[in-house]
Amino acid sequence: MKNNSENKKINQDHQFNVNNANNANNSNNANRVVVTGMSIVSPIAIGVDEYFNALKNATSGITTVSNFDASSFPISVAGEIKNKKLIQKLNEKNIDVSLMNIDRKLVFLLLAFEELLTNNQINNESKIIDMIIGTGIEEFFIEDAKKIVTKEKTIEELKGRSPYIIRAIEDYPTFYLNQKIKLKGVALTNVSNCAASAQAIGIAYQRIKHGLCEQAIVGGVDSMLNPFGLLGFTRLGALSERGRCSPFDSKRDGTVLGEGAGLLLIESYESAIKRGAKIHSEIIAYTSSCDAYNLTHPDPSAQAVSWAIEQTLKKANLYPQDIDYINAHGTATPLNDITETLAIKKALGDHAYKIKISAIKSMIGHLIAAAGVAGVIATILSIKNNMAFPTINIKNVDADCDLDYVANGTQEHKINIALCNSFGFGGFNSILALKKFNMD
Amino acid sequence: MNIDEKIIITGVGIIHHSLGLQLTSDLEKKYIAKKDFKLSPRVTKLGLVAMGMAAEMININFYPPEDRSIFICSPSTTSELEELFPSFSYLNDKLDLKDYYTRGGVKINPLWFIRSLSNLAIALISINYNIEGVSCNWSDNAICGKHALEEGIKSLIRNESKVAIVGAFDSIISLYQQKEKICLENKNSEGAVFLILEKSNSKRPGLKAIYDLFIDNNLNTNNFINEYGNCGVATWLLAQFHNWNTIKNI
Numbered sequence: 001m002k003n004n005s006e007n008k009k010i011n012q013d014h015q016f017n018v019n020n021a022n023n024a025n026n027s028n029n030a031n032r033v034v035v036t037g038m039s040i041v042s043p044i045a046i047g048v049d050e051y052f053n054a055l056k057n058a059t060s061g062i063t064t065v066s067n068f069d070a071s072s073f074p075i076s077v078a079g080e081i082k083n084k085k086l087i088q089k090l091n092e093k094n095i096d097v098s099l100m101n102i103d104r105k106l107v108f109l110l111l112a113f114e115e116l117l118t119n120n121q122i123n124n125e126s127k128i129i130d131m132i133i134g135t136g137i138e139e140f141f142i143e144d145a146k147k148i149v150t151k152e153k154t155i156e157e158l159k160g161r162s163p164y165i166i167r168a169i170e171d172y173p174t175f176y177l178n179q180k181i182k183l184k185g186v187a188l189t190n191v192s193n194c195a196a197s198a199q200a201i202g203i204a205y206q207r208i209k210h211g212l213c214e215q216a217i218v219g220g221v222d223s224m225l226n227p228f229g230l231l232g233f234t235r236l237g238a239l240s241e242r243g244r245c246s247p248f249d250s251k252r253d254g255t256v257l258g259e260g261a262g263l264l265l266i267e268s269y270e271s272a273i274k275r276g277a278k279i280h281s282e283i284i285a286y287t288s289s290c291d292a293y294n295l296t297h298p299d300p301s302a303q304a305v306s307w308a309i310e311q312t313l314k315k316a317n318l319y320p321q322d323i324d325y326i327n328a329h330g331t332a333t334p335l336n337d338i339t340e341t342l343a344i345k346k347a348l349g350d351h352a353y354k355i356k357i358s359a360i361k362s363m364i365g366h367l368i369a370a371a372g373v374a375g376v377i378a379t380i381l382s383i384k385n386n387m388a389f390p391t392i393n394i395k396n397v398d399a400d401c402d403l404d405y406v407a408n409g410t411q412e413h414k415i416n417i418a419l420c421n422s423f424g425f426g427g428f429n430s431i432l433a434l435k436k437f438n439m440d
Numbered sequence: 441m442n443i444d445e446k447i448i449i450t451g452v453g454i455i456h457h458s459l460g461l462q463l464t465s466d467l468e469k470k471y472i473a474k475k476d477f478k479l480s481p482r483v484t485k486l487g488l489v490a491m492g493m494a495a496e497m498i499n500i501n502f503y504p505p506e507d508r509s510i511f512i513c514s515p516s517t518t519s520e521l522e523e524l525f526p527s528f529s530y531l532n533d534k535l536d537l538k539d540y541y542t543r544g545g546v547k548i549n550p551l552w553f554i555r556s557l558s559n560l561a562i563a564l565i566s567i568n569y570n571i572e573g574v575s576c577n578w579s580d581n582a583i584c585g586k587h588a589l590e591e592g593i594k595s596l597i598r599n600e601s602k603v604a605i606v607g608a609f610d611s612i613i614s615l616y617q618q619k620e621k622i623c624l625e626n627k628n629s630e631g632a633v634f635l636i637l638e639k640s641n642s643k644r645p646g647l648k649a650i651y652d653l654f655i656d657n658n659l660n661t662n663n664f665i666n667e668y669g670n671c672g673v674a675t676w677l678l679a680q681f682h683n684w685n686t687i688k689n690i
Contacts, residue, residue, distance in 0.1 A: 232553030426563025
């Protein structure tokens with residue numbers, strides 16, 4: 001056991017190290033964080049190039065669920081990754097298809113990781129690399145649950161037993177991947193639901209910026225496309241009964257579930273330059289906030305979201321007029337879209353009317369914990385290509401949603417700096433600011 | 441941040457049998473709002489009670505809502521499996537998804553899904569204590585609490601917040617998950633610990649450090665588990681607290 005003086009020294013050393021990291025990062029390029037790798041597994045594409053083309057062409061990935069029989073469910077459409085294509089891709093990458101029987105999310109993550117490796121080498125021998133993954137709740141296996149109830153008659157009999165209704169707990173994908181590649185840095189699982197992968201990216205960005213690691217594999221994975229998942233969202237009343245995700249439209253009536261995974265390789269500027277990596281974009285600020293309002297409804301005053309946007313601008317030394325584009329959370333629930341619009345207007349003032357805002361959930365559905373990273377990748381592609389992707393399914397814009405949502409068709413638009421919004425259940429908000437990469 | 445400034449622990453709430461503190465109905469009544477009671481599974485109640493205990497040690501309202509931050513370690517799915525049982529009551533042997541929703545699924549309480557979410561506790565706490573600042577919710581292995589504590593410290597050092605709440609809670613007493621493998625080898629346990637961190641130069645009236653804050657990077661959670669049982673994602677923070685508490689009482 002350490003004595004008191006030793007303990008005080010540890011406390012001071014810890015603070016000194018953090019201070020040193022802060023001071024060391026105050027000059028030139030020392031605190032720059034860049035994105036050097038991207039991969040995506042989504043309902044509209046597997047692979048970044050395919051994703052870009054699908055977004056640009058306003059492709060909808062919303063179809064009738066076919067991986068299980070959802071015909072009796074009131075809502076049976078979703079942004080589903082079809083098993084045929086998935087299995088083909090898994091085979092191409094030599095990923096064990098049988099892992100799908102443990103956790104569908106796991107194979108999405110492994111596939112995204114293999115995609116990430118296509119254009120990047122992960123050198124975990126010489127670098128401290130973190131892995132931070134946002135995941136959603138576990139897959140509940142309905143067949144297993146039924147087996148338990150019919151065979152094990154009483155609750156008492158169940159106590160202390162493991163019926164394996166959940167075959168893989170939440171951090172299993174992170175754990176599995178880390179076991180496979182054995183990174184030296186931290187391996188963390190963020191469970192802030194719909195904001196999880198955006199928070200994962202934000203935390204990793206901060207860790208690199210403050211010198212705690214050199215590189216990070218970050219992103220998220222989720223699939224609620226199983227009977228209990230679809231049932232849960234349906235019973236909550238969060239899904240569109242029309243089966244159409246129409247953000248900012250006057251007739252929007254809810255979101256549509258999706259599934260997928262996305263990963264980024266992010267690193268310090270020095271690390272990227274040293275290894276001659278291709279730099280896709282730069283992350284320049286991150287802020288999170290809590291609504292502190294309601295479990296399922298956003299705060300109608302939009303105070304916490306607008307505060308987070310303002311803080312993000314402040315951290316990056318930006319003015320509202322510096323923002324060219326926003327990748328919106330845009331779930332198409334009646335309350336979210338009004339609140340998000342209000343937050344943007346409160347934070348950016350009149351400039352809000354001059355920027356382009358896209359809601360890609362209209363095309364891919366709501367990827368829940370992976371929604372943030374799917375949005376960040378779309379934002380980076382927008383910045384790189386000076387292109388605002390469309391919000392599809394807009395027929396008549398809601399009178400209270402009076403900004404430019406890039407309705408129904410891609411628009412060319414010069415983008416230097418963009419924001420990516422992610423909001424989660426319980427009122428958790430994440431704002432990331434990204435910038436076109438410039439050597440200066 | 442000035443090198444002379446320190447991060448101090450000014451509030452602690454803990455439920456753990458090593459201190460003779462267990463979740464009781466009296467504690468639940470005292471610290472859990474009626475509106476949250478029905479919604480919260482046992483493990484969430486552990487967190488809410490520990491947070492309530494910590495919060496009553498300081499006047500959190502001294503700080504503006506946006507200066508309050510929160511960093512939590514919560515376990516995997518927290519909902520009670522029993523809630524799904526009614527949806528299968530019509531079944532004999534064969535499960536046919538074709539009629540499951542209309543005959544069984546409609547019997548599932550919509551709140552079941554909310555109760556299943558890992559970030560239920562952080563959501564309720566942020567609402568109840570008006571915490572609008574930065575946040576993060578981890579769900580990892582036993583060491584999870586170390587990351588939450590580090591994030592809390594960093595948020596204060598970077599001036600992102602003026603008061604940071606750090607907490608971890610878990611219960612693996614009646615476990616339905618794969619963690620069972622861990623439980624078979626170790627004693628099952630449960631616990632919750634919430635800390636309130638502030639800067640030593642805060643102007644809050646009554647500011648007082650109750651524990652010296654340090655992070656023991658070599659903390660051996662196995663020793664703690666062997667002695668007190670496995671507390672899942674709360675293990676590291678409980679072991680670290682145990683360390684602080686032991687030192688304080690020397």
